[in-house]
Amino acid sequence: MTTKVEAHAPAAPPAPRRRLPPELNIFLVLIGIALVYEALGWIFVGQSFLMNPQRLTIMILQVSVIGIIAVGVTQVIITGGIDLSSGSVVGMTAMFSASVAQASTWPRALYPSLTDLPAIVPIALGVAVGLIAGIINGQLIARTKIPPFIATLGMMVSARGISKWYTKGQPVSGLTDQFNFIGTGIWPVIVFLVVALIFHVALRYTRYGKFTYAIGANPQAARVSGINIESHLVKVYAIAGMLAGLAGVVTAARAQTAQAGMGVMYELDAIAATVIGGTSLTGGVGRITGTVIGTVILGVMTSGFTFLRVDAYYQEIVKGLIIVAAVVIDVYRQKKRKV
Amino acid sequence: MTTKVEAHAPAAPPAPRRRLPPELNIFLVLIGIALVYEALGWIFVGQSFLMNPQRLTIMILQVSVIGIIAVGVTQVIITGGIDLSSGSVVGMTAMFSASVAQASTWPRALYPSLTDLPAIVPIALGVAVGLIAGIINGQLIARTKIPPFIATLGMMVSARGISKWYTKGQPVSGLTDQFNFIGTGIWPVIVFLVVALIFHVALRYTRYGKFTYAIGANPQAARVSGINIESHLVKVYAIAGMLAGLAGVVTAARAQTAQAGMGVMYELDAIAATVIGGTSLTGGVGRITGTVIGTVILGVMTSGFTFLRVDAYYQEIVKGLIIVAAVVIDVYRQKKRKV
Amino acid sequence: MISPSTMAAVRASGAVPKSEYLMTVTGVRKEFPGVVALDDVSFRLKRGTVHALMGENGAGKSTLMKILAGIYQPDKGEIKLRGVDIQLTSPLDALKNGIAMIHQELNLMPFMTIAENIWIRREPLNRFGFVDHTEMNRKTADLFARLNIKLDPQMEVRDLSIANRQMVEIAKAVSYESDVLIMDEPTSALTEREVAHLFTIIRDLRAQGIGIVYITHKMNELFEIADEFSVFRDGKYIGTHASSDVTRDDIIRMMVGREITQMFPKEEVPIGEVVLSVKNLTLDGVFRDVSFDIRAGEILGLAGLVGSGRSNVAETLFGVTPASAGTIAIDGKPVTVDSPTAAIRHRMAFLTEDRKDTGCLLILDIQENMQIAVLQDKYVKGGFVDEKAVARDCADMARKLRVKTPNLQERIENLSGGNQQKALIGRWLLTHPRILILDEPTRGIDVGAKAEIHRLVTELARTGVAVLMISSEMPEVLGMSDRVMVMHEGRVTGILDRAEATQIKVMELAAQ
């Protein structure tokens, strides 16, 4: 009855299929879009789109806040979740952070006794408020098992309410130069890239990252492998909240003011950047490098519109088309490679 | 040769366990919220919340547009998809429909030769435009396999662009009385309830409905079982688009004008109503009756705020909490019943 | 009562209390809504033995094992590990206490590499606390070398066939170096070659003193590998015996409480005209030039090693992955089958091999699962479903197939694996097919139900249905088929008549 086993050992394994990094596709899309603008630029405007250092900077600068959020959103989406609250958290943290960043020279400081504080105070407060919002999201999702869509939708609505309530709708202005500094020049870009780098490494080379992917790919498998899904999810949403908080700080510093309406719909841009960058909404797949490219695509697109003097009425129409097209191209190319 | 099986045939199946309809939970939540308002009303305002026919009407009236959208969104979510474009489609169809509903007495008619048309023309146009948007969504999703989130996000951005472009941002007013009629009194409520009834029946008693659930439960298995997933998804998104179009018509008729900014964020309210009503974002589960209750909860909540004179700053904060709490209660009660 | 953390510490120190039994379970009860899955069940596992768990589908085997793996908490009863009371509240608890489990359903992360899957939560870290991928791949290679598994640790799991995924699961479970290793139907996706391979691994582990709980529905495996076995029936414990003391029939009697004398009730039925004729069917890069005929009343068995492309042929026939070349003719007329919808229109039916991924609509109820394929044409008037008729016919079918459930409004995910399989067979039988394609029809099915399914298939054949049956179980293929077609690496290597088909012949063709 027993068989001779050795002879029947499984056949030699197929050579592992070499996979190109999945970001390559979307990087090519980015290059494609840039080249189209370049060509159209010469034809219609008579100048180069890319050979302009100022434009190259603004392309990324204008989306760096979106990018900071998207780094957190990417991690949330990799776990198979979603975060709709980021835009509102940006508004809320901008308000809180700015309220302790006012200069004593400003006549109507919100807390006259808390003016001229070192910039670290408002920055820390903003990040901390974001962190708290994230922890609440995470706890809700992990403990009550309600869908992330709903938990973060609730946070989205509530956080927006808090930003309006905080100063009864008054903007908070007259911020210290020290605070404003992190919003000037290319500092937002640097913050974005540093954040992206940190979490790129965290996702690829730490257990935190492995758990994140595992939970997204197959929560049941993650659970039977001994991963505490609940506590990990809290971490992931906390980080996303914290990054939204940081984005709020940068937004306030960039605008040199904070207003309750800041960050409206940023969550959708961040999700769009993430998904364009190849992160799958079903979880388990995604990379920060892709998200960075996705973010830059949004920036290039906006700059390109202004550059080509596209009528404001058409811009939105075309923006919708480009978002869809970028993802379609990505899906299509990935499918082709697979078969 | 053959075995003696008959003797061991399973006993006659026991009477099916009586299952309570899953909407019961959320209906109890609704009753609970209403009773809390009633009690608070007597304590703080000295009047009844519920014994006021005018209020009972407005409670549903103010959410009937959301409800019409939510009926479509429910079907989309049951297939495991999502529709972010409904709010923008409302804006777009309101504009298109109103533009052929103007009265000749209005001095600045958009199409002076197309005034005083019978109401059916603008209604049909609005519904048709919504239908087209829905078909585009569906085709994109079915053919290119991009995530519904992205396809409808693209539509959301583009449709909003189209509404602004259509009249360069000008509102369209001076609509005929005949057209405005469907927006007056409780007509929007009737439209909502009729739509809900139709699709309640369709989901529960027709092949269309069975296939919708099957696709949401397991698209691969549905495909192998002979369902043409692609064409079915197109149908579902087309219906969702059509209902958003109808909602746009009702919105325009109610406001007796159309403007490009109509319907902003309605998609989120519709999704919230759907999920509060027990439809699962992972697909395969959900009922129109639940969605109707979810919609009414949103309406009761809003009316209650005004009734109790809740400060507007707190309204949003509390609204977020209630959305989360409603779903938490539902999840919790369902779990308890299950284990 | 000792807390799991203390227990883990004790275990780490090596000062393990001596006791004859690695694990004892007494008086365990577990209830699900409407179902008592386990009722006052006891079970003991000696060190250095392979203990088989036997029982019909839904007997509660997996449930008991999930309790031991910390996934479910029992309502009542106690668990002793090495003579010490413990309470397992999470899978992590169980793992830390030296209990590892291979689950009945595959539990892998498709987009991660094999190495990442195996070492998840235990990734080797370098000095800086970062995951050391080189070390992780090396450890995987070592593990594979020890288990004689030939897979590249850096492959992503989604590129693996089901069988190879199962091997990865086995390697992962072994890598925990646990004292108790639970295997819940590990061989249901394997062919004999891998099964034999798995058995060498098991013997090796047993020699190291590990206690192994082994669940299977395959009788022959029991006698080959198990030292002892316990039988469960309807959530109740029936008895434990040494496998040397009993015969196959004894066990079956204990399991089903009745006699099953004939496993493969092959009947000679009149063979009719050619119904399905396939010529040079090819799917680029997967299989090529597959040609065969099936006549009315004929059962064509399809054998081959795992990964030989049998399932792919079936999928292509049914239009799931349309062919890149070749022709299909039904009743002599060429037809195009470019989608399952088209296949059903030609009165084909296809039971897929992976009931979780392509079979069950898990969150829907049993009736909704059974009726879905038949709603294409029957039972529908003006778009409306004739609920009464469907419900009646589904209930009839379920009764005929002995689906064990309180009622058809139960979610199919709450059924045991075998009963799910029966419901899915019912789905296709309701369509009254002329051509029935079965891919591993009795995977994970208990002996009683298996006999039932075999009887049903034979009966269908008698009514003139042409059957293509893929099976990795040699006795099943040989017992049921009128002819056996064998595939190897995407090509048909031979078609044997019933008379000439023997195990050795088939194996020769399969391995070339």
Place this chain on the structure above:
Amino acid sequence: QTIGVSMALFDDNFLTVLRNGMQTYAKTLDGVTLQVEDAQNDVAKQQSQIQNFIASGVDAIIVNPVDTDATAAMSKIAADAKIPLVYVNREPVNVDNLPEKQAFVASNEKESGTLETQEVCRLLKGKGKIVVIMGELSNQAARMRTQDVKDVIATDACKGLEIVEEQTANWSRTQGSDLVTNWLSAGLEFDAVVSNNDEMAIGAIQALKAAGRKMDTVVVAGVDATQDALAAMAAGDLDVTVFQDAAGQGRGAVDAAMKLVKGEKVEKKNYVPFQLVTPENLKTFQAKN
């Protein structure tokens, strides 16, 4: 007495001043409470709020319309319920045939963009290139003010002005800043930035400064005279803004509503004029708003 107030949008700086003006003023009146709601720029929501007010039995309603074309329906609802209604800040389309017990208090929106552009025209001596930053395209004020710019340019005195670009920055400071940076990087030349509001004008200033443009070589104009704008003007960056007496409008609206409740006679149209703010008269405005 209770007055229900439906504001078009809470997030708007100018409307916040108006709202606070109403609330502060109501506190000084005996027995008047305001119930303020946020319509979040949604016509339908606003209409529902009015109906909710009526159901709650308020004595009067003040509406800051989201869309002035939608006021006919609201007027009818209030008239049917016989509850006084006052429109504030934005001129309703049916201003000439308002029902009984309804009135309107605002500044003439036509003036704001006109005053702004005329001043820019004066500063540029009737000649030069201007860029226009528009508010949200679906918004009434954005359309009006942009139209005003074009109307002024069409006059003889300002024929020398040329609009070289117009784009939207959705009322937002950062978007205004990004837009101007994009323009500058495209090498666009202009002598003036005419913005639909102060926030975007300040964004433009930030972008111009970051690009190293001398602020005395470019005219920047906004509307609203917010605190930030006045500070920017004091710093010599902003050249023109237009003051709209938000608090005054708020007070006027509450007064009108109270009079209507008491059955007193109220003018149908009550205008509070816009005022041009320039560095010369800056001091007088710093105390207001």
